[in-house]
Amino acid sequence: MSETRGKQPDHWLALESPGSGDRGGCWIESVGVKLPSRTLATRDLMGRTSHCTRIQLERLTGIHERHIVGPGENSFTLAAGAARDCLAHSRRQASDIEMLINTSITRSRGRSSQSFEPPLSLYVKQAIGAAQAVNFDVSNACAGMLTGVFVLQDCITRGEIDCGMVVSGEYISHLSWNAAKQIRSLFSKQLASLTLGDAGAAVIVERAPEGSAGIDVIGFTTLAEHSRLCLAFPSTVGPGAQMYTKSRTLHKVAIEDMAPLVAEAIGEAGIDLADIDYLIPHQTSVRAIRQGTQAFARRLGTKPKHVVVNLEEYGNTSSTTLFVALHKYLEEQRIHKGDRVMLLALASGIEIGMAIFTIDSQVERYGRVH
């Protein structure tokens, strides 16, 4: 195990700068996604609420539709499907995966609406043929996948492993159905549950090839004073879960407290916010993302070149949102080699995490073939 310990910087974020290939760093080698084929339009969901709510959800959130699971699909099938798609875009084989971390909030499989033991990561690694990988689950709300990447890149940067996978399968549309039975007005704490969509995502992180660009900075913190702003637990209304969110307070706290943390991360990377080509924030609502970006611009004096929003067709897919968005932009070849990307996770806890990296040759494996 190599010693990479250096001076301890004084950061609010738990922050790491793994560096690029020539500095022994790591990169995101490939991203995979599994979306259920069925879709549900916001209009149709709102038409099935038990009460006359008069909520104009599409206008409010920008969500036109979302994907929802069909028969036989669950968190496990979404996670395994995403892992296979990730391998299909990768130069790596399943046998190269040395550590596999499942990070979904929902862990439905078979008869269980939420499985606890064995961890879902065990079933995923068996399904894709990565039997040799060390596996465990991480639960960190919507910041789960980026938390998994944070753990993996640390193991890779220190030389403990060369290659790992983070995977998540979020079957969360049951929260929408449960909320639809109870919600009465715009002020319901279950309103955010109506924005959710199902998706699986996976990402391979590996030691960056020499000379290639990689992860510049990745960091996290938990603003635990606000830990109770969003709570989800098993429902008594129907199978699955219910979620209660104080959305306005959460949004206000995020806008106020995120700016200095973003400043810390871009300062560590030695860049300016204007150097970010694509900012991919957690996908909640178009209005919230727009207001957040404007607040950053006011406080930091600059803004990123593009802000990625994919809510219209996917909704909020929980822990997978960042990588579903990244995958879409790679497939559509809207992100190019040399572009600098910032992933910005926001989750109940309140968990705030961010990763800044530069796109390199991995972009060549997207769009043309798949």
Add this chain to the structure above:
Amino acid sequence: MGAYIEAATALASHGWRKPTARRLADEAAQACLAHAGRQPGDVDMLINTGVYREDSMGEPALAALIQEDIGANLGRPPTGGHGTFSFDLINGTCGVISAIQVETGFLRSGVIRLGAIVTSEVEPDLRDPGTVPFQPAGGAMLLGWDDSPAGFTDFCAKTFPEYEDLFVSGLTWQRRRGLRVPRGAAGRHQMVIDAKPGYEGRLADCAEETTRRFLRRLGMDVGDIDLLVPAPAAPDFLDPLRVKLGIPGDRVAYVTEDLEGAYTTGLIAALQAAVKSGRLGEARNTLMLAAGAGITVTLALYRQALP
């Protein structure tokens, strides 16, 4: 230089109040910090590894609630200063060793200076209560970093998926039967734990195989292990394992009687017993071993240079 154990505390449920996983974890974390003479704000990373909770809450991570309860860096983030990063890691009985591996890594790379691992469980609402013993208990340990050659040096994790069905747990939806009260509950989620006969015997077999491979990889044998800190503490697992490995009882850290039924807390309970008896301080090579559903076996070697 290495990641060393600053303190380890485990406690059983006590008092008249119904235990909750959160309260047990809070109490263990606070007692552990007090024992180490540390402040909550010193903790840079807090990982919770408990599995069974009274409410089976999906989000936020229980670690975030524990961070708030113990008061670790609750202020608003200035530029500079330092905060705490909290999340849950789920790997059954093996979760504590997985978390030690993760935090040892972040200590080694200098991302954190002090890591906390907390865990707790209460008896879940089982459809078939009494089939699996879960004693309400909570545990916490602190990992620091110093320049001594002591510390966690090697880790190993191996799974035996051919036995994945021997222990399975999860929530299943139970529709309410009979008359439905308007606006009343339509049903409830119930924890189902299916532990097959012979599970603990297989755990011992897998643990023995993994231990021997691990020690062989390190150029060691069982005779080099001065102290074994195992989990779970169930005699059906521990007794055959000890015999198979040929480790005498005086080189095993047994949990105290009040924590014998602890689940994810078991490893920290055994560690606490070893610290209190002074045996951890006397051991040059300590092997921490956890075995659980999967079947998964995790190992951590903790070395100390003795005078």
